[in-house]
Amino acid sequence: MHDTRRTVLKAIWAIGVLASAAGAGLLSPVRAFAAWNKGAFEAKSTIDAMKALGVANAEDSKAIEIRAPEIAENGAVVPIDITSNVPGTTAIAVFIEKNPFPYAGSFDVSQGAVPYVHLRVKIGESSPVRVVVTAGGKHYMSAKEVKVTIGGCGG
Amino acid sequence: MRVALVVGLVAAVPWLQAAAQSVDPTAAEFDKFRAVLEKDNPAELFEAKGEHLWRTPGGPKKASLEKCDLGLGPGMVKGAYAQMPRYFADVDRVMDAEARIVHCMISLQGFSYAELAKAPFSNEVRTPDPVSLVAYVAGQSRGEKLAPGRSHPKELAAYNNGKAVFFYRAGSFDFSCASCHGVDNQRIRTQPLPNFTKPDQALAAVQGWPGYRMTGGVVHSLQWRLNDCFRQQRFPRPEYASETLSALMTYLTVNASGQVYKGPGIKR
Amino acid sequence: MTEPMKIRVTLQGDVADVRVLMAHPMETGQRKDAAGKIVPLHFIQTISAQLNGKTVFNADVSQAVSRNPVFAFKVKGAKTGDKVVITWTDNKGEKRTDETVVRAAGS
Numbered sequence: 001m002h003d004t005r006r007t008v009l010k011a012i013w014a015i016g017v018l019a020s021a022a023g024a025g026l027l028s029p030v031r032a033f034a035a036w037n038k039g040a041f042e043a044k045s046t047i048d049a050m051k052a053l054g055v056a057n058a059e060d061s062k063a064i065e066i067r068a069p070e071i072a073e074n075g076a077v078v079p080i081d082i083t084s085n086v087p088g089t090t091a092i093a094v095f096i097e098k099n100p101f102p103y104a105g106s107f108d109v110s111q112g113a114v115p116y117v118h119l120r121v122k123i124g125e126s127s128p129v130r131v132v133v134t135a136g137g138k139h140y141m142s143a144k145e146v147k148v149t150i151g152g153c154g155g
Numbered sequence: 156m157r158v159a160l161v162v163g164l165v166a167a168v169p170w171l172q173a174a175a176q177s178v179d180p181t182a183a184e185f186d187k188f189r190a191v192l193e194k195d196n197p198a199e200l201f202e203a204k205g206e207h208l209w210r211t212p213g214g215p216k217k218a219s220l221e222k223c224d225l226g227l228g229p230g231m232v233k234g235a236y237a238q239m240p241r242y243f244a245d246v247d248r249v250m251d252a253e254a255r256i257v258h259c260m261i262s263l264q265g266f267s268y269a270e271l272a273k274a275p276f277s278n279e280v281r282t283p284d285p286v287s288l289v290a291y292v293a294g295q296s297r298g299e300k301l302a303p304g305r306s307h308p309k310e311l312a313a314y315n316n317g318k319a320v321f322f323y324r325a326g327s328f329d330f331s332c333a334s335c336h337g338v339d340n341q342r343i344r345t346q347p348l349p350n351f352t353k354p355d356q357a358l359a360a361v362q363g364w365p366g367y368r369m370t371g372g373v374v375h376s377l378q379w380r381l382n383d384c385f386r387q388q389r390f391p392r393p394e395y396a397s398e399t400l401s402a403l404m405t406y407l408t409v410n411a412s413g414q415v416y417k418g419p420g421i422k423r
Numbered sequence: 424m425t426e427p428m429k430i431r432v433t434l435q436g437d438v439a440d441v442r443v444l445m446a447h448p449m450e451t452g453q454r455k456d457a458a459g460k461i462v463p464l465h466f467i468q469t470i471s472a473q474l475n476g477k478t479v480f481n482a483d484v485s486q487a488v489s490r491n492p493v494f495a496f497k498v499k500g501a502k503t504g505d506k507v508v509i510t511w512t513d514n515k516g517e518k519r520t521d522e523t524v525v526r527a528a529g530s
Contacts, residue, residue: 036468036483069188071181071345074369074423077489079191096487100453105484107496112479113472114438118495120192121487122451149181149345197491199429200446279448280456372448372490 040103046095046130049103053093058132061086061140066131068146075123075148082117084133084140089115091134097143098127123148182347189421198290198367198419201282201374205291208284214264223259225252225292226304236296237416240313240405241304249304249313251404253289253378254396260285272395276382277373289376290365290419297418301361303408310405313398317406320399321351326389332403334388336360346423357410366420374419377404425519432507432525439501439525441472441480443494443509451486466514467492473508474498501525 040052050056067081082092090110095102099122107117115133123129123146130143209220209232225235226243240251246258260266277286304310324331333352335341341348349359364377381400385392393399426446433440445467452464466486472479479498498507508522 041483041485069184071184073185073188073345076372077192077369079188079493081191099487101485101487103485104487105482108481109496111481112474112477112499114497114499116495116497117482118195118442118493119484120489120493122489195431195442195444195493195495197444197446197493200426200444200491203427203429278457279462367491369489 037103037106041101043103044101046097046102049095049101050132053103053106053132055093055132055134055139058139058141061133061142064131064133064140064142066129066142066144068129068144070145071147071149072123073149075125077120078123078146078148079118079120080129082131084115084135086115086133086135086140088135089133092117093132093134094119094121095130095132096121096123096127097130098125099123102130179347181345182342185345192369192421193417196367196419196421197372198365198374198421199294201287201290201367202294202419203291204282205287205289205294208288209291213284214260214266216263216265218263218265220256220259220263220288222263223256225255232292232295234296234299236293237299238302238304240310240401240408242307242309247309248398249307249309249401249405251377251396251401252292253285253376254401256285256288256292257396260288268396275395276379277371277375279371279373282374286365286374286376286379289378290374293365293416294418296416299416301358301408301412301414301416303405303412305409305412313402313405314409316399317402317404320403321406328389330388332384332388351407351410354410354412354414357407358414360407361411362417363420363422366422368422370423425517428509428511428519428521430507430509430521430523432501432523434501434503434525437500437502439474439498439505439507441496441498441507441509445492445494445511445519447490447492447511447513449486449488449490449492464514467511468514470494470509470511472496472498472510473506474501475505476508 037052040049043049043052047056063085065083068078072078084092091106091108092115093106094104096104104121109115126147128143128145130141132139132141212219222229225232226238226241227235236252239255240249242249243255250258257271260271261268271285275283275285277283305314321332335348336351339350349356351357351360364380365374368375378395378400381403382392429444431442447467448465449467450462450465452461454462456462464486467484467488470482470484480496503525505525506522507525508520510518510520512518
């Protein structure tokens with residue numbers, strides 16, 4: 001039985017109040033990730049980015065679901081849903097192969113999150129979206145092609 | 156710049172062709188992911204900003220907009236957007252939501268029309284306050300049925316004037332609004348063009364704007380969208396928040412009346 | 424100056440579906456402004472989420488993330504009254520934290 005409850009944050013416009021609480025160290029996050037991986041983010045090919053992340057040996061897997069449009073209405077905002085059915089998934093990494101810098105990000109789901117993420121990315125030209133999942137120290141990958149179109153006038 | 160725009164349109168015209176929308180797989184794919192995009196619409200960030208602006212004293216008179224009458228009485232925002240455009244006795248004219256907000260910013264907060272009309276449209280670095288405000292007001296009519304004014308003589312006149320504007324052909328391309336949006340099953344490139352003379356498709360005119368435009372990542376209002384139609388027709392631009400635009404919005408909204416408004420949209 | 428996030432939490436059993444909207448330009452460093460000048464790289468780099476003070480989700484992202492980012496993720500073991508805190512930091516050192524409380528339906 002599912003119990004659906006919903007809550008909406010009332011936007012607080014007191015700029016900086018919460019930020020200062022964070023600055024005081026009250027809310028500072030504990031990071032399981034290594035520092036933001038500059039080498040991977042600045043790599044100009046997917047394989048170089050995967051090497052920088054240490055996931056270049058990923059093997060193909062059918063247990064990764066990538067939901068993205070076959071044809072995107074606007075390459076500036078391409079919605080992607082990723083679900084990993086690989087048991088013990090701890091991280092999900094995303095690469096947009098034809099982008100100038102393919103590595104788009106990694107999501108750490110090892111501390112109580114379900115192996116799922118929704119994100120929206122810019123895709124400069126039609127490109128495979130490659131997903132690499134880490135589970136039990138091993139890496140698995142899958143890809144989906146997204147075509148980017150040119151649209152009409154004002155939308 | 157101007158040359159580039161003309162070349163762009165000429166290139167687009169051969170693509171202005173009939174397409175069976177119901178079986179077009181591209182349109183079907185867009186529709187599928189449109190629902191995903193609508194579920195979390197960045198327009199909500201601008202609604203929040205608009206709500207803050209509504210409640211915060213501002214302008215030369217340091218007043219908030221909480222006494223602004225959107226047609227349901229001073230300060231009543233809930234459901235007001237779905238009942239506009241409508242006739243307002245205090246100004247003896249029909250106003251759409253943004254025109255009314257501009258009126259309140261002038262009369263309550265002390266802004267000048269010239270100031271507000273100088274650069275009224277959003278870009279990557281600036282979202283004018285009336286745009287955030289209209290996004291907020293529109294968001295407060297989510298789930299309401301569209302019921303624009305259609306009984307006062309000036310509301311009837313606005314509808315008729317708006318209809319005349321919609322069908323008026325002129326300019327270097329002999330275009331009218333109806334050239335693109337008065338025919339079934341047309342598209343430009345991959346974008347289907349709704350026929351606003353049909354009640355079900357007219358909703359698309361009202362539903363999208365104010366809305367978040369993925370190109371540029373900004374919120375635009377219906378004032379901007381209709382202004383841009385005039386530009387694309389190579390017409391002189393209509394005056395911001397003018398009676399002409401309120402009339403055109405009256406025509407479009409009356410065509411869609413009775414249908415449920417979903418709040419600010421998300422557009423290509 | 425940063426602007427508030429919008430955070431929405433839906434409970435399905437004990438799994439919280441967390442959806443967040445962030446106001447950020449996410450400049451790629453490749454776009455030119457109206458004057459033809461390159462707009463400098465400016466983008467969110469890290470995102471973290473905490474449930475009742477415990478970090479449950481981390482992300483490192485690039486400028487490929489769309490302007491005004493949208494993310495969703497799911498956290499196990501959540502219930503009504505739990506506090507969800509989300510923080511982002513960007514490449515200019517700006518930081519923003521917002522929070523919400525998981526409330527019961529209708530309240």
